[in-house]
Amino acid sequence: MNRVLPNRPGRVLAMLGYFVVAATLGWSGEKRVYVQYQSGAKGPVMAALKQAGGNVHYEFDNLEAVAVSLPEQALNGISRNPHVALVEDDPIRELHAQTVPYGITMVQAPQAITPGGATGAGIVVGVIDSGALNTHTDLPSAPILRGQPDFGFNDQRTWYRDRSSHGTHVVGTIAAVSNSEGVVGVAPGIGGIYMVKVFGDTGQWVYSSTLLSAVQQAVTNGPAKVINMSLGGGVKSKTEENGMKSLYNNSGVLLIASAGNAGTTQTSYPAGYASVMSVAAVDSLKALADFSQRNSTVEIAAPGVGVLSTVSYRNGALTVDGVSYISSALEGSMQGTANGVLADGGLTGTGSWAGKVVLVERGDISFAEKVANVAAGGGAAAVIYNNVPGGFAGTLNGSSTIPAIAITQEDGEYLVASELGVNAAVSSVATLDTSGYDYYDGTSMAAPHVSGVAALIWSKYPGATNAQVRQALIESAEDLGTAGRDNSFGHGLVRANNALTRLGQIVGGGNPPPAELAITNSSVSVPKGKPGRFTVNVTTNKTATITVSTSPNVGTASTSGTSLSNTFQGSGGVTYTVSISATAGSETATASHTVTP
Numbered sequence: 001m002n003r004v005l006p007n008r009p010g011r012v013l014a015m016l017g018y019f020v021v022a023a024t025l026g027w028s029g030e031k032r033v034y035v036q037y038q039s040g041a042k043g044p045v046m047a048a049l050k051q052a053g054g055n056v057h058y059e060f061d062n063l064e065a066v067a068v069s070l071p072e073q074a075l076n077g078i079s080r081n082p083h084v085a086l087v088e089d090d091p092i093r094e095l096h097a098q099t100v101p102y103g104i105t106m107v108q109a110p111q112a113i114t115p116g117g118a119t120g121a122g123i124v125v126g127v128i129d130s131g132a133l134n135t136h137t138d139l140p141s142a143p144i145l146r147g148q149p150d151f152g153f154n155d156q157r158t159w160y161r162d163r164s165s166h167g168t169h170v171v172g173t174i175a176a177v178s179n180s181e182g183v184v185g186v187a188p189g190i191g192g193i194y195m196v197k198v199f200g201d202t203g204q205w206v207y208s209s210t211l212l213s214a215v216q217q218a219v220t221n222g223p224a225k226v227i228n229m230s231l232g233g234g235v236k237s238k239t240e241e242n243g244m245k246s247l248y249n250n251s252g253v254l255l256i257a258s259a260g261n262a263g264t265t266q267t268s269y270p271a272g273y274a275s276v277m278s279v280a281a282v283d284s285l286k287a288l289a290d291f292s293q294r295n296s297t298v299e300i301a302a303p304g305v306g307v308l309s310t311v312s313y314r315n316g317a318l319t320v321d322g323v324s325y326i327s328s329a330l331e332g333s334m335q336g337t338a339n340g341v342l343a344d345g346g347l348t349g350t351g352s353w354a355g356k357v358v359l360v361e362r363g364d365i366s367f368a369e370k371v372a373n374v375a376a377g378g379g380a381a382a383v384i385y386n387n388v389p390g391g392f393a394g395t396l397n398g399s400s401t402i403p404a405i406a407i408t409q410e411d412g413e414y415l416v417a418s419e420l421g422v423n424a425a426v427s428s429v430a431t432l433d434t435s436g437y438d439y440y441d442g443t444s445m446a447a448p449h450v451s452g453v454a455a456l457i458w459s460k461y462p463g464a465t466n467a468q469v470r471q472a473l474i475e476s477a478e479d480l481g482t483a484g485r486d487n488s489f490g491h492g493l494v495r496a497n498n499a500l501t502r503l504g505q506i507v508g509g510g511n512p513p514p515a516e517l518a519i520t521n522s523s524v525s526v527p528k529g530k531p532g533r534f535t536v537n538v539t540t541n542k543t544a545t546i547t548v549s550t551s552p553n554v555g556t557a558s559t560s561g562t563s564l565s566n567t568f569q570g571s572g573g574v575t576y577t578v579s580i581s582a583t584a585g586s587e588t589a590t591a592s593h594t595v596t597p
Contacts (some may be wrong), residue, residue: 029071029072029073030069030070030071030072031069031070031071031072031075031089032057032067032068032069032070032089032090032207032209033067033068033069033070033075033087033088033089033090034065034066034067034068034086034087034088034089034090034208034209034237034238034239034240035049035065035066035067035068035078035084035086035087036063036064036065036084036085036086036087036088036239037064037065037066037083037084037085038064038082038083038084038085039064041083041084042061042064044083045066045081045083045084046066048078048081048083048084049066049068049070049078052070052071052074052077052078053070053071053074054068054069054070054074054078055068055069055070056068057069057207057209057210058209058210058212058213060212060213060216060239060243062246063239063242063243063246064085065086065239067090067207067209067210067212067213075087086238086239088237088238088239089235089237090207090208090209090237090239091207091208091233091234091235091236091237091240091269092205092206092207092208092233092235093198093205093206093207093208093210093211093229093231093232093233093269093270099182099183099308099326100183100184101173101183101184101303101307101308101309101390102284102303102306102389102390103173103302103303103307103445103449104183104184104185104186106284106286106303106493107186107302107303107449107452107453107493107494107495107496108495108496108497108498109186109187109452109453109456109496111496111497112453112456112457112496112497112499112500113189113456116460116496116497116500117460118456118457118459118460118496118500119187119189119190119456119459119460120175120187120188120189120190120191120452120455120456120459121189121190121191121459122191122459122462123187123190123191123192123225123226123454123455123458123459123462124190124191124192124193124194124222124223124224124225124226125174125175125190125192125193125194125224125225125226125227125228125451125452125454125455126194126195126196126215126218126219126222126224126226126227126228127167127170127171127174127193127194127195127196127218127227127228127448127451128196128198128211128214128215128218128227128228128229128231129166129167129170129171129195129196129197129198129199129228129230129231130162130163130164130165130166130167130168130197130198130199130200130201131147131158131159131160131161131162131164131167131168131195131197131199132145132147132159132160132162132167132168132171132193132195132312133160133161133162133165133168133310133312133433133435134146134147134160135160135433135435136168136172136310136312136435137181137182137435138172138176138177138179138181138182138183138310138435138437139168139171139172139175139176139177139310140175140177140190140193143192144175144190144191144192144193145171145175145192145193145195146192146193146194146195147159147160147194147195147196147197148194148195148196148197148214148217148218148221158197159195159196159197160195161201161433162197162312163200163201163202163312163432163433164199164200164201164202165311165312165313165438166199166230166444167195167197167199168309168310168311168312169307169309169310169311169438169440169444169445170228170230170309170444170445170447170448171185171193171195171310171448172185172309172310172311173185173186173307173309173445173448173449173452174186174187174190174193174228174448174451174452174455175187175188175190175193175452176188176309176310182310182326182435182437183308183309183310183437185309185452186448186449186451186452186453186455186456186496187452187453187455187456187459190452190455190459191455191459192222192224194218194221194222194224196214196215196217196218198210198211198214199231205233208233208237208239208240208269209239209240211229211231211240211270212239212240212243212244215227215229215243215244215247215255216243216247219247219251219253224253225252225253225254225455225458225466226253226254226256226451226454226455226458227247227253227254227255227256227451228256228257228447228448228451229255229256229257229258229270229271229276229447230257230258230442230443230444230445230447230448231257231258231444232257232258232259232260232268232269232270232271233268233269234260234266234267234268234269235269236267236269236272237269240269240270240273241269241270241273241275244270244273244275244276245273245274245275247275248275248276248466249275252465252466253466254277254454254458254466254469254470255270255275255276255277256276256277256279256447256450256451256454257270257271257276257277257278257279257447258271258278258279258281258442258443258444258446258447259271259278259279259280259281259292259293259295259297259298259443259446260292260293260443261281261291261292261293261442261443261444262291262293263290263291263292263293264293264294265293265294265295265487266293266295267293267295267296267297268293271297272295272297273297277299277300277450277470277473278297278298278299278300278490279298279299279300279301279302279443279446279447279449279450279490280292280293280294280298280300280301280302280304280443280446280488280489280490281301281302281303281304281305281441281442281443281445281446282301282302282303282304282305282446282480282489282493283303283304283305283306284303284305284306284388284389284390286478286480286493288301288480288481288488288489289304289305289441289443291441291442291443292304292443292446292488293443294487294488295487296487298487298488298489298490299474299490299491300450300473300474300477300489300490300491300492300493300494301446301477301480301488301489301490301492301493301494302446302447302449302450302493302494303445303446303449304441304442304443304444304445304446304449305441305445306390306391306392306393306439306441307439307440307441307445308326308390308391308437308438308439309437309438309440309445310435310436310437311436311437311438312432312433312434312435312436313430313431313432313433313434313436313438314430314431314434314435314436315328315329315428315429315430315431315436315438316328316329316405316406316427316428317405317425317426317427318383318405318407318424318425318426318427319424319425320342320415320419320422320423320424320425321419321422321423321424325407325408325411325415326391326407326408326411326437327383327405327406327407328391328393328405328406328437328438328439329403329404329405329406329428329430330367330371330384330394330395330396330400330404330405330406330428331393331394331395331396332368332395332396332397332398332399332400332404333371333396333399333400333403333404333405333428334399334400334401334402334403334404334428335403335428335429335430336402336403336427336428336429337403337425337426337427337428337429338357338380338381338402338403338425338426338427339357339380339423339424339425339426340355340356340357340379340380340381340423340424341356341357341420341421341422341423341424342356342357342358342359342415342419342420342421342422342423342424343356343357343358343359343379343420343421344358344359344416344420345358345359345360345370345373345374345379345382346360346361347360347361347363347364347365348360348364348365348369348370348373349369349370349371349372349373349374349377349379349382350373350377351373351377352377352378353374353377353378353379353380354378355378355379355380356378356379356380357379357380357381357383357424357426358374358377358379358381358382358383359383359385359412359415359416360373360374360382360383360384360385361384361385361387361412362384362385362386362387362392362394363387366397367384367394367395367396367404368396368397368398368400370382370384371384371396371400371402371404372400374402375400375401375402379402380402380403380426381402381403381404381405381426381428382400382402382403382404382405383404383405383406383407383412383415383424383426384404384405384406384407385406385407385408385409385411385412385413385415385416386406386407386408386409386412387409388409389408389409389410390408390409390410390439391406391407391408391409391439392406392439393406393438393439393440393441394406403426403427403428404428405426405428449494450473450494453473453494453495453496453499454469454473456496456500457469457472457473457496457499457500457503458503460500460503460504461503461504461507463507464503464506464507468503468506468507469503471502471506472499472500472502472503472506473494473499474490474491475491475502476495476498476499476501476502477490477491477492477493477494477495477498477499478492478493478495478498478516478518479491479492479515479516479518479520479541480492480493480518483520483521483541495516498516515541515542516587517540517541517542517544517582517583517584517587517588517589518540518541518589519538519539519540519580519582519589519590519591520539520540520541521537521538521539522536522537522538522539522580522591522593523536523537523593524536524537524578524593524595525537526595526597530597531571531572531573531597532569532570532571532572532574532597533567533568533569533570533597534567534568534570534576534578534595534597535565535566535567535568536548536557536564536565536566536567536568536578536580536593537563537564537565538563538564538565538580538582538591539562539563540562540563540582540584540589541562542562542584543560543561543562543584544560544561544562544582544583544584544587544589545558545559545560545582545583545584546558546559546560546561546563546564546580546581546582547580547581547582547583548564548566548578548579548580549578549579550568550570550576550577550578550579551576551577551579552570552574552576554568554569554570554576555568555569570597572597573596574596574597575594575595575596576594576595576596576597577592577593577594578592578593578594578595579592580592580593
């Protein structure tokens with residue numbers, strides 16, 4: 001089937017957005033711009049804009065600016081008007097969009113809640129996005145989850161209708177409730193989510209002025225203390241920059257935005273402004289996502305690959321012996337239902353299945369080949385389970401003749417071990433406007449982790465300023481990549497419990513906590529002309545017991561300190577797994593490599 005959203009919604013939309021930004025910013029000979037007027041000159045400027053045929057969209061009196069669409073031939077005259085201080089493009093902003101999800105644990109949300117005592121209570125997060133399904137069974141109900149009643153959309157596009165599902169996914173990462181079903185968010189006890197819907201059903205881009213007005217309304221009506229912007233574009237706006245700066249400096253708001261999904265060094269805005277925290281994406285192994293943008297404005301990193309959260313549709317279902325499992329249809333799967341007893345199809349799905357529902361492990365061959373093998377053997381449906389922890393979203397790059405869905409490694413291994421021969425029901429039919437769950441990739445998915453953590457720690461110290469919360473997030477982050485701040489990870493992975501401790505120290509005037517143990521560098525090198533020989537080098541950020549082991553075993557090495565270097569003699573052409581561990585008190589850090597010397 002064609003999935004409601006692409007495998008990497010953020011990446012696809014970001015690439016589309018940059019193309020549109022590079023093209024004309026208006027339609028039918030019009031240009032949409034910010035016009036900033038001289039102090040006290042709003043009246044004559046508004047009269048000039050009206051005379052020129054302008055259509056005013058927003059008025060920002062505190063910035064002495066308006067957003068307006070003008071005929072292109074009128075731009076020169078307006079820019080030369082003596083009452084006008086600045087005319088600049090109103091650039092486009094578009095969506096960035098790719099149980100206890102791994103990201104919730106990775107950012108230490110459970111520890112910050114218990115025993116840390118942070119809940120998110122009293123803090124409202126404003127989410128500028130595509131809406132949120134307010135009837136989702138795993139999202140907060142009113143008045144915790146609410147939104148802008150009218151933001152220029154017709155009745156079919158109110159804030160609680162989310163056909164793109166992007167906003168529902170973002171809200172779930174921040175605030176999915178702790179109950180007996182689905183997932184849990186970073187801050188399930190949050191004081192409020194205030195959704196301002198600026199994207200319609202297709203995730204169409206919007207102008208910078210729409211974003212700026214939406215943020216202002218979230219701050220006023222939320223009233224939001226944290227703003228999540230899982231969106232952006234490649235063109236900078238001075239007016240937008242001043243607006244964000246004013247919100248940060250004068251309204252005490254913490255502004256958080258996704259860094260972008262183009263996988264380049266390009267800067268995305270609003271993330272690139274100094275008043276906004278730019279968030280990069282990492283995977284479950286804390287490696288930088290290949291789509292995450294890398295530049296000098298990246299401030300912090302958070303989970304953004306294979307993130308499981310709430311969505312406003314259901315496009316896959318698996319029930320075994322009356323128990324439901326979180327699943328998603330593979331893109332290209334036939335839309336349909338099937339029933340049969342569970343069978344183990346191994347890695348390839350090859351066999352004689354006679355109406356069975358066949359479990360197949362991910363790996364070795366393509367999803368399409370696995371599903372085709374199951375169909376060729378008479379199978380009623382194919383269920384692909386992951387070969388690494390967690391779930392995934394996959395595509396067949398074509399179509400199938402039987403329903404094909406994806407589930408997590410944990411569920412797949414359990415079903416193979418305990419439920420073979422039991423009756424199973426599979427559905428790959430898409431249902432809109434209903435409670436569902438799916439895995440997304442994108443810096444859009446990373447930003448709400450940071451927003452949720454900010455809400456958690458701020459709720460424990462409500463008297464802290466936005467600058468102090470930001471400082472705590474930065475100074476407590478787990479350093480990744482090159483030691484210190486770098487363009488890929490910023491200051492590192494956001495860590496809620498560490499940030500909670502640090503904010504308490506900042507508010508109380510205390511010293512920063514000692515750095516969390518980390519392996520700052522590990523590498524394996526193979527010298528020329530010495531078959532089978534390889535050297536392992538390890539460094540840590542503080543004194544630890546460092547141990548290196550090999551498999552197949554050709555020796556181990558251990559030392560106490562901050563570095564280790566050891567050469568091992570193996571056999572040429574054999575692949576070795578090198579496992580590295582560092583321990584300092586109760587702290588541990590690990591790394592691994594494979595090498596074929």
